[in-house]
Amino acid sequence: MEEEKVAITVIGDRALIFSLDDVKRLRDLKVTGVLSGTLPIATQQNIFxxxxxQLMSEEVVYLVLNRYGYLVPSKFFYNNLLSSSTDGDLEKFLELKNEIFQSQTKQKELDNLVKQKNLVNNNNNNGNGNSHLVLHKGSNNESTFFYEIDNQSLKSYPSYKSFQKYYDKSDIQLKLLNEFFMKNGGDLLMANCNMFSYLLSKNYYIAPGLKFGGNFIAYPGDPLNYHSHLIVNVIQDFYTDDIGLNRIVNGGRLATSVKKIWTIGGNKNGNKSYKDLRFPPNNETLHQQQQQDLVCFSIEWSGFG
Amino acid sequence: MTNIQLKPLTKQVKTNLEYYNLWSDLKVYNFDNDSIQLLNGKPLEKLQPSESISNDKTRSEQEQQGNDREWIFPIGMDEKLTMSQTDFVFDCIRLVENERPKRIIAGMVNNDGTIVYYFIHDGIVRPRKS
Incomplete structure (x- = not known):
């Protein structure tokens, strides 16, 4: 059975995953992301x-291009979908909407009924007995007293999932990905993506590199079990970009003192433009060819001088 | 090899290695029409090895064979260093050793005479255990 794809929602400049099942699936794919949800009035530190x-841009590109996930389009897509729909389609939408409206009304009426019953029973018992008992008594007369609400509310409501078949197609996903690239650094992101998938192919788990001033940090296993090994910096242009001797000293000295390695990587044959991105043929992973052209150097303090 | 013209930078690094860090048997190699000058020598004590993530076995074998010579690439702090230049240095050494070395040492020279040495490993390596 084919695994369900992960829905990636891009809101503003963040790519977010809202389903716990999707988060678990991503973990199996070695994509960890960063949990970001909290309550405004009870803000938490990041371990809670x-x-x-929240996903890194590189993770988004990796997931979409390898068909592990799909991008959920913004409202423009729905507006266009609406304008290109036939009258028949619209009628269906309307029917669905009515159905939902009616079920909601029914629920409201039921709730009201419960309240009234409670009120009446409470008066009869002069407030004796707990309300659960009261409800039970009532349920003997009203068969619909206990009304089970389907937990998978997404199934019954017309959400982004109901339209998945419309936008989870190669051409539309490619367009959405292009748009995503344009918002998130274009070809700069492309170079990072190559490095990202290269590291992933070497069985590293990758997290954002801010903690140590790199593009990424790489863990030899799940970040919950391991300390990171690498601080990774991406060199955009293999032939012209200066690594910077000061950066070598900075990166090397820092990494060595925190028991890591400062790793730089660049693409020998130059990175493709994101505009030329295509979905790889089935059963082939992303950038397989580009990965072979990736050259890495690991820098470390020598221990003398 | 005795009549190789030493570049000022190479000379400075060589002197530092020889008399300050007490390296021995330092040799100078010229590559690419003398545009690249590298030093090869033996440190006083064997430098700590880092493990390569790929061919662990060959690496440990190599160390057992007592290949404790290091390649030094002298460079001034005001110079530019690109990925391709670094890659090229590795390829130059291949002409002598028939294979790319696992690592080189960049000897970076400041204009106040300070010299710092950093390993540049080929590919991704694992950090030291200690």
Missing amino acids: LGLPL
């Missing part, structure tokens, strides 16, 4: 955060 999971 919950859903949604």
Whole structure:
């Protein structure tokens, strides 16, 4: 059975995952992301955060291009979908909407009924007995007293999932990905993505590199179990970009003192432009060819001088 | 090899290695029409090895064979260093050793005479255990 794809929602400049099942699936793919959810009135430190999971741009590109996930389009897509729908489609939408409206009304009426019953029973018993008992008594007469609400509310409501078949197609996903690239650094992001998938192919788990001033930090296993090994910096242009001797000293000295390695990587054959991105053929992973052209150097303090 | 013209930078690094860090048997190699000058020598004590993530076995074998000579690449702090230049240095050494070395040492020279040495490993390596 084919695994369900992960829905990636891009809101503003953040890519977010809202489903816990999706988060678990991503973990199996070695994509960890960063939990970012908290409550405005009870803000938490970052070890206590919950859903949604925020993804790095590189993770988004990796997931979409390898068909592990799909991008959920913004409202423009729905507007266009609406304008291109036939009258038949619109009628269906309307029917669905009515259905939901009616079920909601029914629920409201039921709630009201419960309240009234409670009120009446409470008066009869002069407030004796707990309300659960009262409800039970009532349920003998009203068969619909206990009304089960489907937990998977997404199934019954017309959400982004109901339209998945419309936008989870290669051409539309490619366009959405292009848009994502344009918002998130274009070809600069492309170079990072190559490095990202290269490291992933070497079985590293990758997290954002801010903690140590790099593009990424790489863990030899799940970040919950391991300390990171690498501080990774991406060199955009293999032939012209200066690594910077000061950066070598900075990176090397810092990394060595925190028991890591400062790693730089660049693409020998130059990075493709994001505009030329295509989905790889089935059963082939992303950038397989580009990865072979990736050259890395690891820098470390020598221990003398 | 005795009549190789030493570049000022190479000379400075060589002197530092020889008399300050007490390296021995330092040799100078010229590559690419003398545009790249490298030093090869033996440190006083064997430098700490880092493990390569790929061919661990070959690496440990190599160390057992007592290959404790290091390649030094002298460079001034005001110079530019690109990925391709670094890659090229590795390829130059291949002409002598028939394979790319696992690592080189960049000897970076400041204009006040300070010299710092940093390993540049080929590829991704694991950090030291200690």
